[in-house]
Amino acid sequence: MYLFYGAGDKFKLVGKHKRVMMLIQRGKVRVGIQETLTGQPDFTEILQCRLPGGISMGLIVEAVEVGPMQVLCYVLGCPPTRTGLLIDPAAASDAIREIIQRHQLQIRWIVNTHGHPDHTAGNEYWRQATGAQTVMHHLDWEFFSTPDMQQAAEAEGFPPLTAIDLKVQDDERLALGDLELQVLHTPGHTPGSICLYTPGHLFTGDTLFVGAAGRTDLPGGSLATLIQSIQDKLLPLPEETIIWPGHDYGDTPTSTLKAEKEQQIEVASVTLFSR
Numbered sequence: 495m496y497l498f499y500g501a502g503d504k505f506k507l508v509g510k511h512k513r514v515m516m517l518i519q520r521g522k523v524r525v526g527i528q529e530t531l532t533g534q535p536d537f538t539e540i541l542q543c544r545l546p547g548g549i550s551m552g553l554i555v556e557a558v559e560v561g562p563m564q565v566l567c568y569v570l571g572c573p574p575t576r577t578g579l580l581i582d583p584a585a586a587s588d589a590i591r592e593i594i595q596r597h598q599l600q601i602r603w604i605v606n607t608h609g610h611p612d613h614t615a616g617n618e619y620w621r622q623a624t625g626a627q628t629v630m631h632h633l634d635w636e637f638f639s640t641p642d643m644q645q646a647a648e649a650e651g652f653p654p655l656t657a658i659d660l661k662v663q664d665d666e667r668l669a670l671g672d673l674e675l676q677v678l679h680t681p682g683h684t685p686g687s688i689c690l691y692t693p694g695h696l697f698t699g700d701t702l703f704v705g706a707a708g709r710t711d712l713p714g715g716s717l718a719t720l721i722q723s724i725q726d727k728l729l730p731l732p733e734e735t736i737i738w739p740g741h742d743y744g745d746t747p748t749s750t751l752k753a754e755k756e757q758q759i760e761v762a763s764v765t766l767f768s769r
């Protein structure tokens with residue numbers, strides 16, 4: 495588990511490298527990158543180096559790394575209504591269950607950021623466990639539910655994609671209690687990749703990682719399309735938006751659009767060395 499969320503004045507070191515910190519103080523959550531790793535964390539330092547904007551406590555966000563490919567699953571919740579949503583719950587996981595119980599969430603949606611089997615492998619387990627509806631962009635449903643792609647998933651040791659309750663398209667909204675998540679269709683990593691946006695937060699799946707874009711060399715991928723998706727759909731969002739990627743591949747598990755704009759984004763397209 496990476497992130498701490500709670501009431502009161504609390505903080506916790508988060509992230510594999512213990513560099514990203516979250517401070518919860520007087521109703522505001524602030525995320526910062528700790529520049530030094532020596533000694534006890536220094537609140538003054540955290541506040542000085544916090545990422546711009548801070549975020550409100552209007553959304554419960556917790557992250558758990560699950561499954562053999564270490565997918566970052568996000569558990570989201572609306573605090574007043576306790577309505578919950580899972581993003582890419584890639585396997586049965588006691589950690590996910592513990593978060594749901596701790597926040598007393600009723601999970602309404604299970605959203606796949608895309609149809610790759612490492613992200614969808616837990617769909618049926620969590621659908622049965624929570625009664626929630628599964629959600630995917632219709633293009634990835636069509637692409638990954640074919641017999642060939644089902645066989646490919648099984649060959650990799652994952653369950654085949656056989657059912658999705660709600661096939662969405664660009665700009666659809668998912669109600670989450672008093673909140674709303676906007677579906678942004680961001681093809682490129684796969685034909686039906688999506689990001690989920692609510693003010694302050696952007697859940698990017700394998701479209702955008704911290705410091706890198708998703709790979710485009712897998713079936714259905716397109717580098718030109720991915721770049722266009724990021725430029726047209728993600729970069730116009732407010733700079734203080736926190737990005738929550740589908741894998742912890744960067745120096746830190748989360749970042750902001752401002753930070754990503756300021757660095758050269760590496761496109762992780764694999765070029766095979768051949769003669």
Ligand SMILES: [Fe+2]
Pocket residue numbers: 608610683700
């Ligand atoms: Fe993927």
